[in-house]
Amino acid sequence: MKERFKNLFKKEKIFAKGICFEKLFIIFLIASVFGSLYEQILNLFLVYSKTGNLVWEFRRGVIYGPFNVIYGFGAVVIICLLADKKHKWYETIIYGAILGGGVEYLVGFLQETFTKTISWDYSHKLLNINGRITLEYVLLWGVLSFILVRFIYPFLSQWIEKIPYNLGMLLTRILLIFMIVNMLISWGAIIRQTLRRNNIPAFTPVGEFFDKHYDDEFLAKYFPNMVYPKEEK
Numbered sequence: 001m002k003e004r005f006k007n008l009f010k011k012e013k014i015f016a017k018g019i020c021f022e023k024l025f026i027i028f029l030i031a032s033v034f035g036s037l038y039e040q041i042l043n044l045f046l047v048y049s050k051t052g053n054l055v056w057e058f059r060r061g062v063i064y065g066p067f068n069v070i071y072g073f074g075a076v077v078i079i080c081l082l083a084d085k086k087h088k089w090y091e092t093i094i095y096g097a098i099l100g101g102g103v104e105y106l107v108g109f110l111q112e113t114f115t116k117t118i119s120w121d122y123s124h125k126l127l128n129i130n131g132r133i134t135l136e137y138v139l140l141w142g143v144l145s146f147i148l149v150r151f152i153y154p155f156l157s158q159w160i161e162k163i164p165y166n167l168g169m170l171l172t173r174i175l176l177i178f179m180i181v182n183m184l185i186s187w188g189a190i191i192r193q194t195l196r197r198n199n200i201p202a203f204t205p206v207g208e209f210f211d212k213h214y215d216d217e218f219l220a221k222y223f224p225n226m227v228y229p230k231e232e233k
Contacts, residue, residue, distance in 0.1 A: 015168035016160050019083060022172045023160050027079060028072035029175065030156065035071025036060055057224045062179075062186040063214075069183070074103045078145045083153050089146060096145020101138035108132035112229070115190045119226045189214035190223070197228070 016023035039059035047055045061069035078099050082092055109132060112118055123131035160168075192202070192210035202208045219226075 013165040014161050015163045015165040019080065022168065023157065024076050024079065025172060025176060026160050027153070027156060028069075028076050029067070029179070030072075031075035032061070032067035032069050032072035035068035036066040038071075039068055058222050059225065060222060062182045063189065063219075063222050064178075064182045064186075067179070067182075070104060070107045073107065074100050074141070075148060077103055078148060079153055082145065082149045089150075092146045092149055093142035096149070097138045097142030100141025100145055101133045104137070104141070105129065105132045115187070116194045117190065117226050117228055119223070185214075189219060190226070193219055 016026070036059055040057060043057055043059060044054065047053060047057075059068060061067060078096055081099060082095055087095065108118065108120065118131075121131045122128040122134040122137070125134040125136060128134035163171075188206070189210050192207055192214070193216060195202075195207070196211065196216070202211050
């Protein structure tokens with residue numbers, strides 16, 4: 001047992017060298033946590049400025065853990081397409097704005113298509129497209145992309161490659177399984193909620209499981225900004 005434990009910390013090979021799945025997955029997790037904290041802190045200040053009350057709401061893309069996966073997916077796409085490329089600074093911002101805005105639009109489209117819900121609506125903002133993206137946040141994606149590619153990614157890349165190879169591979173496998181199950185449960189529960197609201201009874205053990213353990217009250221706690229468009233109006 002002691003020998004196996006020691007083997008986890010041996011540095012026989014470089015872990016996650018270059019742009020590979022393991023490195024991108026770890027960056028996906030880090031960006032997802034950052035995105036969740038950013039959304040929650042921003043909401044805290046917005047609510048306080050309007051009401052004077054300190055309200056800490058969950059802002060997540062999954063039920064278990066502080067992961068807002070839209071930021072994770074966005075970071076991965078931007079790194080895959082822009083990192084290690086020789087672009088001028090303004091080109092990085094432009095490409096990052098297009099990629100980040102595209103990811104945000106696609107996620108919003110998929111959410112509304114498959115769950116009939118929305119978690120953000122920019123219809124009231126200038127130069128928006130179907131309420132899913134707007135110029136203001138597209139530009140923000142561009143600036144964040146520049147910071148990510150030029151400053152954050154090089155640091156994270158070196159830090160990740162210092163993780164002992166065996167330990168890194170073990171943690172990656174465990175966290176990958178956890179996130180796959182987490183996303184399947186979270187999105188399955190939301191889809192089942194949509195079916196419930198349309199008076200469609202559960203006709204499989206899976207549906208019954210979601211109805212029992214992930215009812216509307218439970219989901220409202222973890223996805224407070226998720227609404228049905230008809231209810232929003």
